[in-house]
Amino acid sequence: MSSDKKISSAVIRRLPRYYRYLGEIKESGIQRISSNELSNRMKVTASQIRQDLNNFGGFGQQGYGYNVEYLYEEIGKILGIDKTHSMVIVGAGNLGQAIVNSEDFAKRGFIIRGVFDNNKELDGRKIGEHQIMMSDRLPQFIKDENIEILAITVPKDAAREVARVAVEAGIKAIWNFAHTDINVPDNIVVENVHLSESLMRLSYNMANHANQ
C-alpha cells in the first residue's frame, strides 16, 4: 500500500469495525457481498463504505461486490494484524486481569508475554497461565523478549514512570488505560482508553438526546 496518501483518522477509526463484520460474515460462510448488503448490516451508507474502502485502492468489482475473504485479509494487513505482536501488561488489578483473561486479543495476534505489578503480595501469583512478575524486571524483559506493546493498567500517578522506563527499554507502542496523557517521543505509538471520558461522551449524548 502506498504511504503517500494520508488516511484520515476517521477512516482508521472505522476499519476495525469493517474487519469485525467481515470476519463474522466470513465465518457464516458468505463469500461475496455487495456494498449495499454490507451497508444494511453495518448501518453505514453504501457510499460511505465504497468511499472508505477506496482509500486502499478499493477491493470491489462492479456487479460482483466484494470478495469477503480477500477484503478481510487485506484490511487485516492494513491494520497490521496479519502478523503477531508481543505485549506485556503492567498492573495486575481487575483491568489487567480482564485483559489477560480475554481471548479476543490473542485471537487478533496480540500475544501477552508477561504481566507485571509492583505489589509484592502478588509476586508469583498466577493470572491464567501467567505468573505475575515484579515491575523492576520490566526493562530487561522488554529487551530480552523483544516486546513491542506495553499495556498500562496502573493508576495514573504511576503510569508515566512505567511508560518512561518501558520507552527507555525499547517499547514501540503503549496501550494506556490510565486516566492521564502519556508523553513519549513521537516515534512511540500511544493509544488511550480513557473510560471516564467515554462515560462523559455518553452523558453528553444523553443530555442532548441524540444517538451518535
Place this chain on the structure above:
Amino acid sequence: MSSDKKISSAVIRRLPRYYRYLGEIKESGIQRISSNELSNRMKVTASQIRQDLNNFGGFGQQGYGYNVEYLYEEIGKILGIDKTHSMVIVGAGNLGQAIVNSEDFAKRGFIIRGVFDNNKELDGRKIGEHQIMMSDRLPQFIKDENIEILAITVPKDAAREVARVAVEAGIKAIWNFAHTDINVPDNIVVENVHLSESLMRLSYNMANHANQ
C-alpha cells in the same frame, strides 16, 4: 446553550479532555489561563482550543484568558455531568469489577446502584459494597430505582439480550463493552468501548509509524 447548532463529534470527543485538564489546573490553584498556556499543556494548538470552545459561545476574554473554574463548570454542564446519573453493571467478571472498584466514575457523578450477573455461584457475593444480584431482577430494578445507564460487561453473545431487556424496562443509555453492536431504538444512547478495536488502531499506527 442553543441546541440549533450541531456540534461535530470530533469536538465532543475532545471535550472530556478539556474537562480533565481544567480540573487538574483548578486543583493546582490556578484561576485563569490563556489559550496559549492551555495549548502548551494539552499539546493542542491554541487556535484549535479557541475554535473548540467557540462552539459553546466561547468563555474567554481577550487579554484575560479563561476563568478556569467557570470554564470547568460550563464544560461539565455541557457534558451533562453537573448532575448525577444512576448506573447498573451487568457482568460481574474482571471488567465489571474494575468498573465497580474505580473511583473515577463516582467522582464524575456516575453512581453505581447495582451489579448483576447470571452466574448463580456469584449470587449475593460482594464486590466492594455491592452485593451481586441475579440478572432476572434487572428489569424490575431499573424501573424501581429509575436507573438511567446500563453498563454491559458480559460476553458478546449475551449482550444483545441484556440490552433488549433493559431497554424494555426503560433504560436511557448503554455503555457497551461487549464486542458487538447493540441495536436499540434511536432514542437510546449507546457508547461503545471496543477494546480489540482500540488495539487494532494501535497496531495500524505501529505499522504506519505514525503517532496519532
